[in-house]
Amino acid sequence: MNADVIVIGAGIAGCSTALHLAEAGISTIVLEKGEISSEASGVNMGGLGGVGWGHSPSLQEYLTMGSLNIFKRLQNELGYDIEFRQSGSFTAIHTEAQHAYAKERVLEAQNNGFNLELMSAYESRALEPELNLDMLGYVYSRSRGQADPLKTTRAFGQAAIQAGATIETDTEVMAVKKSNGTWMVETSRGVYESDAVVVAAGAWCKLLGKMVGVEIPIEPVVGQMWSTEPLPPRIFGTIGSFESSFHWSEDLYAGAGSPPELTHLGTQRLTRHLYGRQRKSGEIIFGGDRRDVGFDKTIEDAGIDVNKGHATEILPLLADLPIATTWSGLMPFSIDGHPIIGELPYNENLFVVTGLASSGFGRGPGAGMLIADFVARGAAHPALTESDPARFAD
Numbered sequence: 001m002n003a004d005v006i007v008i009g010a011g012i013a014g015c016s017t018a019l020h021l022a023e024a025g026i027s028t029i030v031l032e033k034g035e036i037s038s039e040a041s042g043v044n045m046g047g048l049g050g051v052g053w054g055h056s057p058s059l060q061e062y063l064t065m066g067s068l069n070i071f072k073r074l075q076n077e078l079g080y081d082i083e084f085r086q087s088g089s090f091t092a093i094h095t096e097a098q099h100a101y102a103k104e105r106v107l108e109a110q111n112n113g114f115n116l117e118l119m120s121a122y123e124s125r126a127l128e129p130e131l132n133l134d135m136l137g138y139v140y141s142r143s144r145g146q147a148d149p150l151k152t153t154r155a156f157g158q159a160a161i162q163a164g165a166t167i168e169t170d171t172e173v174m175a176v177k178k179s180n181g182t183w184m185v186e187t188s189r190g191v192y193e194s195d196a197v198v199v200a201a202g203a204w205c206k207l208l209g210k211m212v213g214v215e216i217p218i219e220p221v222v223g224q225m226w227s228t229e230p231l232p233p234r235i236f237g238t239i240g241s242f243e244s245s246f247h248w249s250e251d252l253y254a255g256a257g258s259p260p261e262l263t264h265l266g267t268q269r270l271t272r273h274l275y276g277r278q279r280k281s282g283e284i285i286f287g288g289d290r291r292d293v294g295f296d297k298t299i300e301d302a303g304i305d306v307n308k309g310h311a312t313e314i315l316p317l318l319a320d321l322p323i324a325t326t327w328s329g330l331m332p333f334s335i336d337g338h339p340i341i342g343e344l345p346y347n348e349n350l351f352v353v354t355g356l357a358s359s360g361f362g363r364g365p366g367a368g369m370l371i372a373d374f375v376a377r378g379a380a381h382p383a384l385t386e387s388d389p390a391r392f393a394d
């Protein structure tokens, strides 16, 4: 089967790429080894970033704020119920040292035109009544939001199909070769041909790179989550903790050769990271650990206990709520921590969109739009200079 463009991977990055390519009138086939949204994009916490465009937008703003606009469009214009809400977020401050660092960061952000605020616990509780008054304060962002990950990624897939794209599920890419200017993509269900290929294979991008002899330095980082049984609405924004940001401000890398901002070095915990929210269906969900242990998604029970303890410090109501379920997924962390979005060196018309790490749900729609724009116009948006894969070339 032929198309102008083949996209490998039907996570949020691949489905958004396909939607924007199809809307530009470009024939597009997405090849997915599982189902739409069967990996990280379907199991994440559903938190969306974005603290405004600032005075001088960088790639981060195009990815976060650009994505927020696309989430709004998907729900409000295209009519998909993705449970999107611009709910705001609260990040708890536990210690005096964290408070001093948070104050500096918030002032710097405000000077650069971003909408972060440092609030007392008392003020924060007026907006989010279950927050613990014993915290030293909270960093509040009013523009951050949330959406249901599975519904959203499937909606991007459906919208792409509606716009004319084809999505082939259960179709694993085994080899990618170029022959007479045409890309030949060999899969478990036959060979597909196209003028251009976009690799949107999340944590598996390195393996796809190997098929064409290019290093795509992505490591799979396992994240795990837990949830309570459903309960009536109690938590309205997304909830996090400043503990990990403070730790990473002093100690970014867990070890040589590992991506930045991990919670563990091997089995040893370095810091506690936290994110969570209450779903529309009522479950309170939390997670945060980031372990570099290959493709092994086995839940680490001790990590779940630490995470629940951390969440309970901020939301005391969790103390009496037992854990109902746990799950995990693989995040695509690049070796320098930054996104990899662009054309692969020495491989004309072979593109990649990945490295969205622990915030790829909130940044994937914008990333897909930017790579689709690059493929369609043959020229990269200036913001993509930061994410050029050529930075890893010898």
Ligand SMILES: Cc1cc2nc3c(=O)[nH]c(=O)nc-3n(C[C@H](O)[C@H](O)[C@H](O)COP(=O)(O)OP(=O)(O)OC[C@H]3O[C@@H](n4cnc5c(N)ncnc54)[C@H](O)[C@@H]3O)c2cc1C
Binding pocket: 008, 009, 010, 011, 012, 013, 014, 031, 032, 033, 034, 035, 036, 037, 038, 039, 040, 041, 042, 043, 044, 045, 046, 047, 048, 049, 171, 172, 173, 174, 200, 201, 202, 203, 204, 222, 223, 224, 225, 275, 287, 328, 329, 330, 331, 332, 353, 354, 355, 356, 357, 358, 359, 360, 361, 362, 363, 364
């Ligand atoms: C527990 C957890 C919580 C998270 N919380 C948040 C959050 O709150 N907010 C946020 O913004 N982000 C969050 N993230 C991160 C976010 O989920 C990811 O960054 C994002 O989903 C990555 O999207 P993707 O499309 O690049 O990758 P994926 O969703 O992994 O999609 C890649 C697809 O490629 C397919 N594929 C791979 N190899 C092949 C092949 N050979 N042939 C065909 N198909 C292939 C895979 O099957 C997969 O479906 C979280 C992640 C986890 C695991």
